[in-house]
Amino acid sequence: MPVRGTLDIGYWVGWALNMNTRGFKNAYTIPELNYNPLFLYVLYGYGYVMHTLQNIEENINYLKIFVLLFDFAPVMLLMWWLNKNGRSFFNGFFILFNIAYLYNTIYWGQVDAIHTALIFFAIYLAIEQKLSLSLLLFLLAINTKTQSVFFLPILGLLWLPSLKGNGRQLLKSLGLLVIAQLLIILPFLIGGTTSHVLNNYVGVVDFNHGLSMHADNFWYLMMWDSADLPFLTSDQNQWLGFTLKTWGLILFFAFATVVLLPLLIKAIVNFLQRTRFSLAGCEHILLTGALVTLVFFYFPTQMHERYSHPAMLFMGGYFMLSRRWFMFLLLSFAYVMNLEAVDRSWKMANYNILIFDA
16 A cells, blocks of 8 residues: 555545445445544545545545644634733644644544544533534534543533523524434434444444553553553453453542542532633633543553543643643653654654653
8 A cells, every 4th residue: 555654544545445435324334444423524525536546545644634724723713712812822833833732643644633623612612601502513523533522521511501591592402413413324324324333432442452552641650561561451350359441440530520620619600600711710621621631541441642632732722821831841742752652753763762661
């Protein structure tokens, strides 16, 4: 295959070709296809435009341009919002030109920026008390990456003010969600493969059973004697009567509760007083988004190295609002080193050095 890059980009080529050969409604009959429907629409459109196998293979990197729009758009929104509120937007350039923030799209060719941006927009719209649009963006994020669901507690707290004494709007919003979801899966309903779609939403869990799929997290700290041990050890192994997978979930829920508690208190106060989040409150929301992402990345098993990508955007947003740069710098270093240690796009002579050590 003439395409250069990662194994994932090879999958994009194969899936685009197969969908345009077999028909989009049969997408989930393709072996190894384990992505949610929204990205498949992107791939199908790309394959339709390119038309031939040669064009699909040779031009696959053009997909990165599309994904980059989702890297840029949230930061541009923050810059516009800060300028609107009389604050400097200059720090946004430290995100837009940060190799750690862009690595996942430019080098790896992955698409985590799409669901990250959709979640970010959903949170922004929730702060602006635009319930229907926020719910719709969250639905689109779930239809891109199932792990978007771990932002639901944050969004739920932000949706509270819009729900007070507004049952009719909620019913309309839920009706909109049902219609949107039916439209998304309509081709698969027609093709009789709906069960495959539904299985894929939850099937990304337990697709593999490694403690860590190269994510430098808690499990590497616990097993640092060997760099391969967390990857090779099954999360079905037991300790004190529970599987390691269960222990990971217990740690996740415990730490997520700690992270979310201050936002919960603030959201309840705002709800009772019918007030909206101030700029300082928005700093807190962005910091909470980054920390929840990191807690999700650090403790559950089966994590991939790029699953901390949303933390880059939310910590970057926190840096823009608060001008506190150290955590963003630290996260940028850790994230890009983790990605490069796996992808090795820079083709360095030696990766067995301190900066790449898990």
